[in-house]
């Protein structure tokens with residue numbers, strides 16, 4: 001049985017004018033030239049501040065087009081804004097912001113069938129946003145699950161379903177809100193979803209809920225500490241995830257290329273609250 005090599009890369013936070021994390025992106029592209037995976041899933045926050053700066057979306061797309069393998073992306077809060085009212089960055093998802101994303105990256109929820117697997121991409125920020133497309137996405141998800149034709153199922157969504165505990169209450173922008181979490185977990189149980197792969201937390205973690213493996217991909221950009229006590233199992237490092245799918249099973253590993261530099265934004269975040277407040281920085285093209 002053949003093996004599907006699939007990469008999950010997340011949270012690159014790229015920008016033409018704020019090029020703080022371009023170095024790791026260059027190293028990632030070089031790693032992919034060697035690796036030549038079958039597919040690359042990009043799980044959001046491609047942009048430094050795409051919700052406020054439309055050129056970040058244009059630039060992020062130009063960077064993804066350099067990848068030497070087929071890819072598909074879902075949006076993060078730094079690409080289209082966060083779920084309203086977006087108390088942190090104050091640039092909530094709107095139809096206009098979503099449209100700017102769709103014009104470049106295509107649909108923000110989709111299905112990709114590879115081997116014996118169905119990968120379903122979702123827009124986390126759209127859930128509980130009140131936008132008209134919210135219902136369309138749920139219909140898409142129901143249909144994609146019901147018509148999977150016996151394929152094993154994986155969901156890709158920028159935000160993790162929860163941080164510490166499945167029963168946690170409150171609406172944090174760090175994870176899905178309780179209503180959406182309950183709905184998604186109920187579908188995971190009904191359709192025996194094997195994997196939920198997310199980004200957003202800027203650290204790596206692999207846990208399990210019932211029959212579903214929950215994987216947080218690390219960023220390529222920077223580490224932070226917005227939520228200080230997420231449990232001992234997380235790895236606060238930059239990197240990416242390499243999956244090997246064989247039949248209906250899979251394995252995965254955290255990859256930390258030697259050229260990846262662990263940008264630590266904890267000083268900046270505790271002083272200024274957000275990476276988006278960093279001053280512009282032009283980085284030269286690689287030699």
Ligand SMILES: [Fe+2]
Nearest residue numbers: 011045078200
């Ligand atoms: Fe991010």
Ligand SMILES: [Fe+2]
Nearest residue numbers: 045076077200
């Ligand atoms: Fe994010």
